[in-house]
Amino acid sequence: YDVETFLNYRVLCNGELEVRVRFAGFDKAEDEWVNVETAVRERSIPLEPSECGMVNIGDLVLCYLDREYYQLYCDAHVVDIQRQTHDDKGCTCVFVVCYDHDYSEENVSLERICRRPIT
Numbered sequence: 001y002d003v004e005t006f007l008n009y010r011v012l013c014n015g016e017l018e019v020r021v022r023f024a025g026f027d028k029a030e031d032e033w034v035n036v037e038t039a040v041r042e043r044s045i046p047l048e049p050s051e052c053g054m055v056n057i058g059d060l061v062l063c064y065l066d067r068e069y070y071q072l073y074c075d076a077h078v079v080d081i082q083r084q085t086h087d088d089k090g091c092t093c094v095f096v097v098c099y100d101h102d103y104s105e106e107n108v109s110l111e112r113i114c115r116r117p118i119t
Helices: 050-055
Strands: 002-013 017-023 033-036 060-066 072-083 094-099 103-110 112-116
Touching: 060 094, 060 103
Parallel strands: none
Antiparallel strands: 002 017, 017 033, 060 072, 060 112, 072 094, 094 103
């Protein structure tokens, strides 16, 4: 879910940082504490065809998952890349991703992949 607001933070006795968040579309009754390291990331951005070389095996990406009853973006790891010569329509490479939530693998095009901004 997208975070609408960061409301507070706390450091646990084990040193982990948590933030209290309100997710977009939810009210304050659903505010919750989440671990910063495991549950929060920078907003991901789509890749341009000229940027496909920036994607490497092992990279964590945000990938558009299109199923019969739902469509959403999910965390996934790139497990293989079949690099192709680009044509006039753009990138024709095939990326094999493994979704983190259910470990299923799928071949996807670059248009379905987003990455973290380069800082």
